[in-house]
Amino acid sequence: MVQELLKGLGITFRRMFNKPVTLKYPDEKMPMFPRFRGRHHLQRYDNGLERCVGCKLCAAACPADAIYIESDENRPGHRVSPGERYASTYEINMLRCIFCGYCEEACPEDAIVLGKDYEFATYNREAMIYTKEQLLDGPEKGFGEPYIRSGAKPPSYA
Amino acid sequence: MTEPKMVTCTIDGRTVTAPEGTLLTDAAKMLGIQIPIFCSHHRLKPLGACRICLIEKEKTGKPVIACAEMVAEGAVFHTQSEMALKARKGIMEYLLVNHPLDCPICDEGGECDLQDTSYEHGIGSSRFVEMKRSFDIVDLGPIVVLDRNRCIVCARCVRYCNDIMGDSALTIEERGFHSQINTRDGGELECQQCGNCIEVCPVGALTSRPYRFKARPWDLKQTETVCNFCSNGCTFHLGRREGTLVRARAKKSHGVNRDFLCARGRYGYEFPTSPERLHFPRIRQGGSLQRAEWSDALGQAVRAIQAARSAGKAVTALASARLSNEDLYLLQRLVREVAASPHLDHRLEQRAPLPGPLLKSLAAFPALPVSAIATLGSALVFGEDVNEEQPLYGTSLLREVHYRRMPVVVAHSRRVRLMQEAASGLPYRPGSELAAARGLLKSLAAHQGAAGPAEEVRKMTAGWSWEALASGSGLTEAQFEKAAATLYSGGSRAIYFGSQALRAAEAPDLVRALIDMALVSGASLVPLWDRSNSQGALDMGVLPDLLPGYEAAPAPGWNTAEILRRSASGEVGVLILAGADPLAHFPDRKLAENALRKADFVLSLDLFETDASEMAHVSLPLRSYAESDGSVTNSERRVQALRSAANPVGESEAGWRIFERLATGLGSAWNYADLLALQEEIRARVPLYKVLGRRMGPAATSWALPGASLPGAQPVGEGKAPAAAAAGTLRVESGNSIFHHGMLSQHNKVQLKLLPGPTLFLAAEDAARLRLAEGDLALLEGPGGKVEARVKIGGPSGPGVGFYPDHFAGAEANRLFGPESPFADIKISTLSAAVHS
Numbered sequence: 001m002v003q004e005l006l007k008g009l010g011i012t013f014r015r016m017f018n019k020p021v022t023l024k025y026p027d028e029k030m031p032m033f034p035r036f037r038g039r040h041h042l043q044r045y046d047n048g049l050e051r052c053v054g055c056k057l058c059a060a061a062c063p064a065d066a067i068y069i070e071s072d073e074n075r076p077g078h079r080v081s082p083g084e085r086y087a088s089t090y091e092i093n094m095l096r097c098i099f100c101g102y103c104e105e106a107c108p109e110d111a112i113v114l115g116k117d118y119e120f121a122t123y124n125r126e127a128m129i130y131t132k133e134q135l136l137d138g139p140e141k142g143f144g145e146p147y148i149r150s151g152a153k154p155p156s157y158a
Numbered sequence: 159m160t161e162p163k164m165v166t167c168t169i170d171g172r173t174v175t176a177p178e179g180t181l182l183t184d185a186a187k188m189l190g191i192q193i194p195i196f197c198s199h200h201r202l203k204p205l206g207a208c209r210i211c212l213i214e215k216e217k218t219g220k221p222v223i224a225c226a227e228m229v230a231e232g233a234v235f236h237t238q239s240e241m242a243l244k245a246r247k248g249i250m251e252y253l254l255v256n257h258p259l260d261c262p263i264c265d266e267g268g269e270c271d272l273q274d275t276s277y278e279h280g281i282g283s284s285r286f287v288e289m290k291r292s293f294d295i296v297d298l299g300p301i302v303v304l305d306r307n308r309c310i311v312c313a314r315c316v317r318y319c320n321d322i323m324g325d326s327a328l329t330i331e332e333r334g335f336h337s338q339i340n341t342r343d344g345g346e347l348e349c350q351q352c353g354n355c356i357e358v359c360p361v362g363a364l365t366s367r368p369y370r371f372k373a374r375p376w377d378l379k380q381t382e383t384v385c386n387f388c389s390n391g392c393t394f395h396l397g398r399r400e401g402t403l404v405r406a407r408a409k410k411s412h413g414v415n416r417d418f419l420c421a422r423g424r425y426g427y428e429f430p431t432s433p434e435r436l437h438f439p440r441i442r443q444g445g446s447l448q449r450a451e452w453s454d455a456l457g458q459a460v461r462a463i464q465a466a467r468s469a470g471k472a473v474t475a476l477a478s479a480r481l482s483n484e485d486l487y488l489l490q491r492l493v494r495e496v497a498a499s500p501h502l503d504h505r506l507e508q509r510a511p512l513p514g515p516l517l518k519s520l521a522a523f524p525a526l527p528v529s530a531i532a533t534l535g536s537a538l539v540f541g542e543d544v545n546e547e548q549p550l551y552g553t554s555l556l557r558e559v560h561y562r563r564m565p566v567v568v569a570h571s572r573r574v575r576l577m578q579e580a581a582s583g584l585p586y587r588p589g590s591e592l593a594a595a596r597g598l599l600k601s602l603a604a605h606q607g608a609a610g611p612a613e614e615v616r617k618m619t620a621g622w623s624w625e626a627l628a629s630g631s632g633l634t635e636a637q638f639e640k641a642a643a644t645l646y647s648g649g650s651r652a653i654y655f656g657s658q659a660l661r662a663a664e665a666p667d668l669v670r671a672l673i674d675m676a677l678v679s680g681a682s683l684v685p686l687w688d689r690s691n692s693q694g695a696l697d698m699g700v701l702p703d704l705l706p707g708y709e710a711a712p713a714p715g716w717n718t719a720e721i722l723r724r725s726a727s728g729e730v731g732v733l734i735l736a737g738a739d740p741l742a743h744f745p746d747r748k749l750a751e752n753a754l755r756k757a758d759f760v761l762s763l764d765l766f767e768t769d770a771s772e773m774a775h776v777s778l779p780l781r782s783y784a785e786s787d788g789s790v791t792n793s794e795r796r797v798q799a800l801r802s803a804a805n806p807v808g809e810s811e812a813g814w815r816i817f818e819r820l821a822t823g824l825g826s827a828w829n830y831a832d833l834l835a836l837q838e839e840i841r842a843r844v845p846l847y848k849v850l851g852r853r854m855g856p857a858a859t860s861w862a863l864p865g866a867s868l869p870g871a872q873p874v875g876e877g878k879a880p881a882a883a884a885a886g887t888l889r890v891e892s893g894n895s896i897f898h899h900g901m902l903s904q905h906n907k908v909q910l911k912l913l914p915g916p917t918l919f920l921a922a923e924d925a926a927r928l929r930l931a932e933g934d935l936a937l938l939e940g941p942g943g944k945v946e947a948r949v950k951i952g953g954p955s956g957p958g959v960g961f962y963p964d965h966f967a968g969a970e971a972n973r974l975f976g977p978e979s980p981f982a983d984i985k986i987s988t989l990s991a992a993v994h995s
Binding site for chain 2: 053054055056057059060071072073083084085108109
């Protein structure tokens, strides 16, 4: 019995000199795999126009019914996207989303891409419905071709 | 009629036998073989513009177009042969030369014929690298958006507009490669705004402005139900997204209308989900209506009915003919059995409601489906602007006039659209419907030599003098003779009559004359009632003198006018207004106001705040047709199912549930588990409604009155000739405009765009005489009072007769017209002239 005890403790002592496998989250964060699918980002063109045209194909493709979109028409003096149509409301319910990436696949405009964010914790469920303002990348993220298709280095979202 | 010759041919190795003249696309459909089509349409004549339907015909050595090729004896066709598929692929590539790849943002995307056909027959890539044609997207008015980039120039819209609607608002400009769709003058559409061009467009070139980008087809929860406006009973699919109804669409193979809808049907879906709807029961407290609980509101109503009965005062009910059969059946049971009162009616607009026996005589005529118009020999339309009030009948008749010159006689006081194209017109003077009917009857009887009713009618009419009839109606003997000859020139005949005849001061005599005409000429007689369930209200016995199923009531009650008169003199204890607003619809507004004020208790059930509901003691929120299950019966006596397409608004309740709760409150042991239980009772009590709840809908057959034989010849009384219009005035009539129906459509934004408010339509020569211009704001002074209205030239007005549509609260026709006649001489003065840029 003592022998077994010593054997077990031996492992414990040996491991005390190994590097820990855990991270001191949130001070330290794990590097994400290149094809990790995190929270969604709505992209813009170089000129700042939204890529999304509100076609709702992402919502149709979504197996979890997490996306809700209302569309409207671009009018002179109020141009949001190229072409006729834009999404006046774009909401993703992150509680429902299963991060399958079908929305990204379905999008004919490369408007929606799944990024690297995974920190969603909030104190209420309402905050888990991400609105278009939250999803839409601002100028600070850089406009231009969506990083995934263009082969450019993904901007750091961490 | 002779049986058509049958022809047998072979399609894809299978033989099919079809009547001679059948198009190959239809023959293939019989076998379940789908041939793609774009330009071909079941209501239109073949054109062969798009050529997507190419198939191989043996021994010709080249592909033929299936939409214009007719079946031929012994011919062999292949739809899937190498030649056919290659040809179709080639055509598909051509069609896509200019078609943009914008399906994701196109409203048609997901239900687009071109998309589907391209998926099936396209090659997936294009060899064309040249620039596509490019046009700006234009609005053709408040309804239609035209995107010529997507157009494949199949000309369906142009032909439908021209041949079926008779509007010719669209045309094809330029030639060959440069062909494009445009309006006649390049501006906005000048038409009935029916939106059928949107419906027939196989691509997304014509789309709907109100529905633009509202939803994708797969977002919509679509429910098949029946339109709630006129009595045609068109089937449509209401599309709901997130609790809001966003569109109505007819389905090609469904309903009496197939794919046709008029402007009000197509854009009348907004009022059920309007924010103005009544949400809660209200009880009068301290002079105003306050929100209350259902139990309190119903309790008050129950106590009021009990008080009326113990005081020996009458319990009366006026119902709207838009309610479902189930609502109407239980209302009459509540009034007749529980409140033991025979006083109920649903006819508010009619000055002289038809007596029960006459209604039963009408019901004895076999029903005639709308589809029968396609094979009718000739038709008479009496006192009804079919294209304006009953658009399905109107367009069906117009199509036959266009395509096979069907002899049609139109008798109306205004030169209505159908009269302009009909073989014979009887433009009688307003108010002289009876004189015109007597004249036509005299001519018809003189032509027909048969014994029986014709002999009796001939004897009766022999004494009528042509001079009196001619001077009374403003028509000549020759016109009557021509009309009679026109009606006799066809084989099978039908006589349609509608609101103008029914609202006339001499309606019973007029209907007797029409019955005689039908008997003499051997024609079918089809009354085109006002409201979506007017027929059901008659069948369900919401009448003072008929029980459900046309049984005579043992003790006839009071009709609408009598109920209101008695109420005004303080004899009525309870007045139930089941969706009915006598202030808006009863010809004598002052009497209606008095009646509502003097009644001890007024119970109003309605969708919206109306003048009448605001005078009630208790107001209950009713469910609209879009939130109700049930059934309605159209003019062809087809019992069709209503299905709830939207969630009920607030605490609103179905009419029959409210009546049930009232009855149980009054001590009855009514207990309907659900609608089916109620329908079962109706089936048992009303033998006419055997189909109810079982085989309802477009496929159901019309009911026939059991054991009924055609009525005998009816004696027709003599009418008063209307006086000539007073100098300086315009004789004006009222009715439904094509854009609105009743008072409900004023809650629909789209319809308000089409006809925004009180409007006076008048002919150009009358406008010139009265010095009025289009768009002027005019003050109309009539025997009933004054109303302000915009002037519009043309429309459903005739020379010498104006038209004032009755759709707007605050400017109802009964504020302008007197109670005596459905027309009035109106003094018109300009308040402010239109601003012309």
